[in-house]
Amino acid sequence: MKILILGAGAVGGYWGARLHQSGADVTFLLREKRAEKVRKDGLVVKSPKGDAVVPAKVVTKGSEGGPYDIVVLACKAYDLDSAMDSIAPAVGSGTTIVPMLNGHAHFATLDAKFGAARVAGGLARISGMLGPNGEILHSGASGVSFGERDGKPARASLVELEAACKKAGIEGGINANINQDLWDKWIMLATIAGMCSSMRGTVGDIMETEDGEAIVLETLDESCKVATAEGHAPSDKVLAGLRTMLTAKGSKAVASILGDMEKGGAAEGKQIVGDMLGRARKHGIAAPNLRFAYTHLQTYEARRARGGLK
């Protein structure tokens, strides 16, 4: 089975490196600059589960090295359009696309371009970031899960991908409940990204204010109503877990989007918060807190576009 991974950031890079180490046939599709670096230095992984320098196969065009059975999309959501152009030549009649993006907006886009049958659901729980020299600094969780979005038994290539993951020490694997899990994760992300960005602090910082806990729980409720209207209400158990996690006093939990913003980088505001707000509107659900958060994120983009406050 041939696997193509677009992107060698924390998620794609860590996952692909471990697959490669355990003997899977993995190729990375990278931009010229990143490709050159990885070709020269290998894929450098620093991880509590063991450091590694992996001499990964790299291409810069989707037309090279294919056809592929699996194409993993491990880009940021705002790079989806260029990522689709890049992978298009690598997608054949038997290819399954496994997107690991946040939010839900990418499914409609991918379905329209490649056909819904080719697009599985995917969810990453790999925590890490890229270091200053492009090394992958893996810091904790190392799970991915994927599955059929309609809940049917997994196709053969996903079963094979699961076996490869198990061999590579990657937790997770096939997930019969992927669509609901994606919604659950999105509810959590929309809340934590919306709150940490618009309040510019960690969960614990927000809990120190008079109305912080109430504001966070209202925001979670707004997202839950959207998920419910879309037919994907979280279970009571999931909801209780989210409530606890998002209101933990002293918590240092923070959305990675805040780190992106504090560096002045691009942020997935539209995909994580904007799309949730858009769906709230469509269903006639009031979402005042998501509205504040998205306005904050749009203001950030406007300020970033003109290069600062002055």
Added chain:
Amino acid sequence: MKILILGAGAIGGYVGGRLHQSGADVTFLVRDKRNEALTRDGLVIKSTKGDITQKVKTVTKATDGGPYDIVLLTCKAYDLDSAIDAIAPAIGAGTTIVPLLNGMRHIDVLATKFGDAKVVGGLARVGVAMNGKGEILHTSPFAAISFGERGAAPARPALVALDAAIKKSGVDGGLNANIVQDLWDKWIMLCTLAATCCLMRGASGDILEADEGQAIVLETVDEGRKVAAAAGHDPGEKGLATIRSFLTVKGSKFTASMLHDLEKGAMVEADHVVGDMIARARKAGIATPNLRMAYAHLQVYLAQRARKRA
């Protein structure tokens, strides 16, 4: 007429400097360090209306040089308590206190401490800053202060004399029969600007780039208007139109000074400018969802700042 000015910061330094220059009897009440610098270097003003370096009268205790007819308060709202302690010995039976602070709460605090009759209303409109060398940099084309009785009575002789001194000094403004309404109007504008610029972390024009930025700004104006109306000081359609048009200029780089303070890690007048508006709204049963969100943002900042300094 003897005038005491608490502090020789941006506004106090500029207004006091111009009064002194034009022959008024002005004394600055300053801390030891500032006293040394002023004694050594004089008060330095660099201004669109002409530069000047001049020797000025200073005291480090309010017991010196009094009694004073006018005490001009130009401190930040969060320094009000220490300012009250500092000026207390200078307040005699015939003293009038003219505070030039933002918001309204300081008036109640001062009236409680010194007696209602001693405290008049005052408002500064001076685009001025102080640099690291203690020089007053007046960069804007305007420099005005206005003041007046808070009740319907005609201005007391001390204010009439201050009006004459201000006119002689070339500072604009002077007696204002409408000072309380003007204070409310300015507070609504300032509260909206500070709340929205800080909550969204952008200039006025950045916020207006967001889909709902203008709507959020106008809702916030309305929250302030309702609070003012409940206090008997509705700005009226004309006053509102001025505030609204000021805050909805597309492409405007106009930014609350509170955002600059916040991004420098400095103290902010959050409680005075935003918190007090919310407190008055609650008392009057007025909903202020936008101010609530902004205040939570400011409280997150203050909690982070306190922790960093601890």
